[in-house]
Amino acid sequence: MITGASSGIGRVFAHRLAASGHDVLLVARDAARLDAECAALRAAHGVEATALIADLSDDADIARVxxxxxxxxxxTMLVSNAGFGTRGTIETADPAGQSRMLRLHVQATHELVHAALPGMLTRRNGTIIVVASVASWSPTAGNVNYNATKAYQRMYCEALAHELEETGVQVQALCPGFTYTEFHDRLGNGRKGIPGWAWLPADRVVDESLAQARARGPVVCVPGKRFKLIVFLLKYAPWMLGSLRQRYRRDRLKVTPE
Ligand SMILES: NC(=O)c1ccc[n+]([C@@H]2O[C@H](COP(=O)([O-])OP(=O)(O)OC[C@H]3O[C@@H](n4cnc5c(N)ncnc54)[C@H](OP(=O)(O)O)[C@@H]3O)[C@@H](O)[C@H]2O)c1
Incomplete structure (x- = not known):
């Protein structure tokens, strides 16, 4: 099962897994897009591809999935990937959007992992990938709940990995940096202020994640050497990234530089 499979990183996961012969269950809200993806996967790879239309910020839909x-x-695999960003500060952002983010990134992540685990543990086989973010290490104005919920997802995986030792079930927190998907388009001009060198293609992100999972590598996966370096600096020398973060902050808050 892949959530958020109608576009971006989730869509690439669906294509890669179907190409390697896996039947897939795709979850998202946009029925037309999801049905088209399923039809394309069936035609291209001869696998079973099923669309499950659900809004994972809605309690009833979370329970159904x-x-x-x-x-x-x-x-054999759950990729909990659906997610989105918002604009504005805690004071100014639409409260309903912030609540939806908490439900999608926190509640849905936990409930889907909790539902997937019993069968995987019985079969002593399974991979859970939760798509968090480099933002989980980088507190940024205008991004408060995004940073906090992504940090929740990463820590959830890191702690869960200890509970899953020697069970045959593995968990990965996939932490991409800026990735070319619809994520920033949905924010409206969301790429402004982010330097060109900082972007990775979604297929690169997914290929690193799947390679690391296949190798039963570390729990945290940060695709791309430049983002591994950025995470190292965010952890041990955050002051070095000050000016970059200021630019991003100004853009997110739509504040004109002085
Ligand atoms: N792009 C980046 O720079 C970046 C960096 C780090 C981490 N990430 C993370 O990567 C994940 C995937 O994002 P993306 O970059 O691939 O963005 P994207 O292209 O906008 O894809 C987001 C996916 O999530 C689905 N989705 C959104 N809200 C949903 C909801 N309430 N219920 C069910 N599905 C929902 C969307 O489908 P529908 O609209 O059809 O529901 C879509 O399939 C997110 O968790 C994001 O935080 C992205």
């Missing part, structure tokens, strides 16, 4: 996970005896 979780039930589907519990009843799926062939589940």
């Amino acid at each position: 979780a039930d589907r996970l519990r009843s799926e005896s062939r589940l």
Whole structure:
């Protein structure tokens, strides 16, 4: 199962997994896009591809998708990827949008992992990938709940990995940096202020994640050497990235530089 499979990183996961012969269950809200993706995957790879239309910021839909996970005896992988960003400060951002983010990034992540685990543990086989972000290490004005929920997702995986030792089930926190998808388009001019060198293609992000999972590598996956360096600096010398973060901050808050 891949959530957020109608575009971006989730869509690439769906294509890669179908190309390697896996049947896939794709989750997102946009029925037309998801149906088209499923049809394309069936035609290209001869796999079973099923669309599950759900808004994972809605309690009833989260429960419905979780039930589907519990009843799926062939589940080998859950990619909890659906997510979005917002603009504005805690004071100015639409409160409903902030609540939706908390439900999608936190509640849905936990409930879907919780639903996937029993079967995987019984079969002693399974991979859970949660798509967090480099932003989980980088507190930024205008990004408060995004930073906080991505940090939750990363820490959730890091702690869960200890519980899953020697069970045959592995977990990965995939932490991409800026990636070419619809994420920033949905924010409206969301690429402004981010230097060109900072972007990675979504297929590169997914290929590193799957390679690291296949090798049973570390829990945290940060695709791209430049982002591995950025995470190192964010952890041990955050002051070195000050001017870059200031530019990003000004853009997110739409503040004109003095
Ligand atoms: N792009 C980046 O620079 C970047 C960097 C770091 C981390 N990430 C993370 O990567 C993940 C995937 O994002 P992306 O970059 O691939 O963006 P994207 O192209 O906008 O894809 C987001 C996906 O999530 C789905 N989605 C959004 N809200 C949903 C909801 N309430 N219920 C169900 N599905 C929902 C969207 O489909 P529908 O609209 O059809 O529902 C879409 O399939 C996110 O968790 C994001 O935080 C992205």
